[in-house]
Amino acid sequence: MCTQAKDTIRYNNQDMTICAAKEEGQESSTLSPLYVLKEKRGITLNPIQANTGNYRGYTCRWEVIGDTLYLTRFNSKSFRIYTFDQFMGITPSDEANAISGEKHYPPDEVHVKAEWFSGVIVARAYRTQNTEEKNGWELRFDHGRLLGAVK
Numbered sequence: 001m002c003t004q005a006k007d008t009i010r011y012n013n014q015d016m017t018i019c020a021a022k023e024e025g026q027e028s029s030t031l032s033p034l035y036v037l038k039e040k041r042g043i044t045l046n047p048i049q050a051n052t053g054n055y056r057g058y059t060c061r062w063e064v065i066g067d068t069l070y071l072t073r074f075n076s077k078s079f080r081i082y083t084f085d086q087f088m089g090i091t092p093s094d095e096a097n098a099i100s101g102e103k104h105y106p107p108d109e110v111h112v113k114a115e116w117f118s119g120v121i122v123a124r125a126y127r128t129q130n131t132e133e134k135n136g137w138e139l140r141f142d143h144g145r146l147l148g149a150v151k
Contacts, residue, residue, distance in 0.1 A: 005054040007032045009062040009123045009139075011149070016123035016136050018062070023119040024142075033117040034060050034071065034087075040116060043089065057081065061107075062114070062121075064139070067146040069114040069121075075107035083108045114144040 007018040022029035023036045030036065035056070037043070058081070061073035076082040085091040085108075124136035138150045 003053065004031060004056070005059045007034075007060045007062060009064070009121065011064045011123065011137055011139060014125055016125045018121055018123050019136075020122040021117075021119065022122075023117070026119070029122075032056065032058075032060055033062065033069070033114055033119075033121065034058070034074075036119070037114075037116045038087075041088075043087065058087070064146055069117060069139075069141055069144045069146065071110055071112040071114055073107045073109055084110045084112065114141075117144055118142045 007021075009016050009018055018031060018033075020029035021031065021033045021036065057076065059075045060071055061075070063070050063072045071084070074084040074087065076087075081087050083091065118141060121139045121141070122136070123139065135151070140147045140149070
């Protein structure tokens, strides 16, 4: 089984990889706070996969600005869903492109407050000088607002 592509987060001027995102009250964790929104809204994604390293069909970039969590980039690895608005069902998916699979789209730059997420994000930074050294944060949120961070 392939290692799955992970979301990234910027916090405290540090770029990190999200290892887990666990919604308050849930026993299991996911790789993305966006998965929590997908489940809450009953969004059916079913993307056509571009590769087996990304079964979700997307990756996200998150940023803590002030004390608020924002989704800042939605990067689709799907032929059908390639913008955040399509993910949310605001605009229709590109069914014709899903058949041909010829187009690849740039990441969708967005600025969406993650009010749907209440829980913990565990993120780690891996320094290029020493792959064994790991550092990072456990970030706790309530409706997208940062409540606390533990290093």
